[in-house]
Amino acid sequence: MSDLLVNIDVPALDPAIAFYTRAFGLRVGRRFGASGVELLGAAAPIYLLLKPAGSEPAAGASPRDYRRHWTPVHLDFVVDDLEAAARRALEAGAVPEADIEVVAWGRMLRLADPFGHGICLLEFSDRGYDAIATPG
Numbered sequence: 001m002s003d004l005l006v007n008i009d010v011p012a013l014d015p016a017i018a019f020y021t022r023a024f025g026l027r028v029g030r031r032f033g034a035s036g037v038e039l040l041g042a043a044a045p046i047y048l049l050l051k052p053a054g055s056e057p058a059a060g061a062s063p064r065d066y067r068r069h070w071t072p073v074h075l076d077f078v079v080d081d082l083e084a085a086a087r088r089a090l091e092a093g094a095v096p097e098a099d100i101e102v103v104a105w106g107r108m109l110r111l112a113d114p115f116g117h118g119i120c121l122l123e124f125s126d127r128g129y130d131a132i133a134t135p136g
Contacts, residue, residue, distance in 0.1 A: 003044070004044045005044060005045055005047060006042075006044050006045070006046045006047065006075065007046075007047045007049055008046060008047070008048055008049065008075075008115075008117060009049050009051035009057070009064060009115075010048050010049065010050065010051070010066075010115050011050075011051070011052060011053050011064075011066050011115060012050070013034070013036070013037055013048055013050050015093075015114065016048045016114075016115065017037055017039075017048065018092070019092050019093050019094075019113060019114055019115075020039055020046065020048065020113075021039070022088065022091070022092035023088055023089040023091075023092035023093070023094060023113075024041070024042070024077055024085075024088075024089070025041060025088075026039040026040060026041040026042060026046065027039065027040050027041050028040075029045065034050065035049065035050050036048060036049045036050060042077070046075075051064055052064070053065060053066050065116070066115045066116045067116050068095075068112050068116045069116050069117075070118065071117075071118065074117065074118040074119060074120065075117070075118075075119050075120070076119075076120045076121075076122050077119065077120070077121055077122070078122050078123075078124065079121050079122065079123055080123070081123070082100060082107050082108075082109060082121055082123035085121050085123075086100075086109050086111075086121060089111055089119070089121065090111075093113070093114040094111040094112065094113060094114070094119065095111060095112045095113075095114070096109070096110075096111055097110040097111060097112060097118075098110045104131045104132050105124060105125060105127070105128050105129050105130075105131045105132055106122060106123050106124040106125040106128060107122075107123045107125075108120050108121065108122050108123070109121045
């Protein structure tokens, strides 16, 4: 298997760069002209791709819309201090969608970025996902 890359479509690069670098401490890597930028500092590189609202994402798919939307694939950022990470994300423009949830493996906060994409902040307990792992 090759490396994993994360692509995030955004309607404008500069606000997206500002949000993701400020909220999550990522840093700009390579730039791809006016059409994209690489962000480094997570387990996988994140590519912000300029895709105008209304453009077609795939044959037969609805046009891109940057209002809040649901998708089964989203980003989870693992953090050491949930409150501090939440403060940074909110100050950068994230929108909270629920209160902090306490779960068997730790705590989480559901947010949306300024472009409608869902994001979760996860703070693992000492056991993390081992707290819910089942044999097999």
